[in-house]
Amino acid sequence: MISETEAQLIARCRRGDAQAWDALFDLHYAAAARFVFQLSPSFSVEDVEEVCQEAFLAVIKNIDSFSGGSRLQTWIFRIAANKARDYWQRNQAAKRGGGQNLVSLQTENTEDGQPLQVSSPLPTPDAILLRAERAAQLGVALDQLDGPCREVIDLRYFADLSYEEIAAELKLNPKTVSSRLSKCLDRLEKIAIEVFGGKNPATFTV
Amino acid sequence: MPLPEPNKEMEDLLRAYAKKRREQGRQELPSELGAASRRMLHEEARRAFGNGRREGGGVAAWRWLASQWPRLALGGGLAALLILVVARSAPPVATRTPAAMPVSGTAAQMLSSRSSFQANLRGKSLGQQFVQVNNGMQSRNGASVGGNVLATFQMERQGQNVLVIDGDGSVYRGRVLEPEAAKKGVAPKDQSIVYDKLSEAGEDFDKTANYSFEVSGRNNGLQQNVVFIGNVLQMPQAATTAAGAPSGAAGGGGAPVASEQQPVEGQLAGRGRAYGAGASRNPGLSNQIQAGARQQVQQVLRITGKVQVEGGGGFEIEAQPPGP
Numbered sequence A: 001m002i003s004e005t006e007a008q009l010i011a012r013c014r015r016g017d018a019q020a021w022d023a024l025f026d027l028h029y030a031a032a033a034r035f036v037f038q039l040s041p042s043f044s045v046e047d048v049e050e051v052c053q054e055a056f057l058a059v060i061k062n063i064d065s066f067s068g069g070s071r072l073q074t075w076i077f078r079i080a081a082n083k084a085r086d087y088w089q090r091n092q093a094a095k096r097g098g099g100q101n102l103v104s105l106q107t108e109n110t111e112d113g114q115p116l117q118v119s120s121p122l123p124t125p126d127a128i129l130l131r132a133e134r135a136a137q138l139g140v141a142l143d144q145l146d147g148p149c150r151e152v153i154d155l156r157y158f159a160d161l162s163y164e165e166i167a168a169e170l171k172l173n174p175k176t177v178s179s180r181l182s183k184c185l186d187r188l189e190k191i192a193i194e195v196f197g198g199k200n201p202a203t204f205t206v
Numbered sequence B: 001m002p003l004p005e006p007n008k009e010m011e012d013l014l015r016a017y018a019k020k021r022r023e024q025g026r027q028e029l030p031s032e033l034g035a036a037s038r039r040m041l042h043e044e045a046r047r048a049f050g051n052g053r054r055e056g057g058g059v060a061a062w063r064w065l066a067s068q069w070p071r072l073a074l075g076g077g078l079a080a081l082l083i084l085v086v087a088r089s090a091p092p093v094a095t096r097t098p099a100a101m102p103v104s105g106t107a108a109q110m111l112s113s114r115s116s117f118q119a120n121l122r123g124k125s126l127g128q129q130f131v132q133v134n135n136g137m138q139s140r141n142g143a144s145v146g147g148n149v150l151a152t153f154q155m156e157r158q159g160q161n162v163l164v165i166d167g168d169g170s171v172y173r174g175r176v177l178e179p180e181a182a183k184k185g186v187a188p189k190d191q192s193i194v195y196d197k198l199s200e201a202g203e204d205f206d207k208t209a210n211y212s213f214e215v216s217g218r219n220n221g222l223q224q225n226v227v228f229i230g231n232v233l234q235m236p237q238a239a240t241t242a243a244g245a246p247s248g249a250a251g252g253g254g255a256p257v258a259s260e261q262q263p264v265e266g267q268l269a270g271r272g273r274a275y276g277a278g279a280s281r282n283p284g285l286s287n288q289i290q291a292g293a294r295q296q297v298q299q300v301l302r303i304t305g306k307v308q309v310e311g312g313g314g315f316e317i318e319a320q321p322p323g324p
Helices: A004-014 A018-039 A045-065 A072-095 A125-135 A139-143 A147-158 A163-170 A174-195 B006-028 B035-049 B058-089 B107-123 B179-185 B188-200 B237-241 B257-267 B269-275 B277-281 B283-297
Strands: B128-132 B152-158 B161-166 B171-176 B206-219 B224-234 B300-309 B313-320
Touching: A004 A018, A004 A045, A004 A072, A004 B035, A018 A045, A018 A072, A018 A147, A018 B006, A018 B035, A045 A072, A045 B035, A072 A147, A072 A163, A139 A174, A139 B006, A147 A163, A147 A174, A147 B006, A163 A174, A174 B006, B161 B206, B171 B224
Parallel strands: none
Antiparallel strands: B128 B152, B128 B313, B152 B161, B161 B171, B171 B206, B206 B224, B224 B300, B300 B313
């Protein structure tokens, strides 16, 4: 699965060779960023950079546990996908009000006595407009897909892995991968129909 | 017109979506890792690996152990079980009782028996040594049988178990015989003759304290099984405090005590330490040990009986403790 060059690079990284780490970042960072960017239509460039930074920190911490059962890029993509999901869920929780201090509407500004100007947690009008555009996209439905379905779709369509590569990465039979993918696409379709008001998602253009 | 395959539609949509996002990403995303992020990641790598060493050298090992714990636990359990089984099936030789040992067997078994006995000698008592006084190596038809079988030997009784170690290191094991069995096994007429001889010599003995025994085992020299059925004549306990050992004249023939005793001492490590070179290097200790041994020697006056050698006929035996 893992090439000799890649194995040597990993070995050098494990020995603490800074040039090897540089080479690893150059080889995989941009690809990982593009992969993460596909995972959610709501991800901005800054979001992707933050997710990728977390992902590569995890790569450094866990490089010893990389067994070589798959390509290094596949392994990095899986870490990045997990980090992206965590990041997306954190953002969703924040948008629902989680982690924010509640302020009474009767509270007066102590400085000038004017009514307090509380910033809204809701998207700004521009963001609403942007979301409205993106809402037409499939990514909205994708965001509602979770667990094994999301993982197998990410690896298949965003990481461009073959059934065999996905099977090796997830330690599944290729036929199981095919079957799971088929079921997950059905599920995604159902979600998309709900998201798009009962219309067939195929009528939407991406 | 039939609708297209749903999965095919979704697949196409996903591919189109991915393509669009990738293109968008190529335009918007930086083509390489930013300098600040790169610096931060290098810091982290340096902290984690240092100069080729992982931070906290045991982290990887602990992670490996954590991932392997079911196998390690299973392996450890099996090893413990194996040790338990082996320990139970093979108790230490020194703790075996004589009765638990096979009567005859391989040289290894004999060595084992011998070391057990020697352990007993060291830990409990010195046993008691005897020499033949009748030169009884002749069969009833006058033929020499048995060679040096039981010419000198050491005997110890522990409860009902009797252990005899021949001069050549052969070990014979057996038990005290019940009175009824003893009558059949030991010649009564020989016994009465010995009693008479002892009485004539003025030696006091207690007929009620006597007992018979039967031991058997493989003789190392002959490589044949030997069965020894004997009768022990014991002095009353009060007589054991009397000074001096019994004379060797009772059975007649003048046993070659010095010459016969030496090989036994040489071969039996336990006795060798007590009577041999070790004792001679420490005269005080030697005297103490010899005094203790003599006290025991005085407890038994005679051993009479029959020795049957496998395939070589038998002979009668009369033995007594060696002289001082």
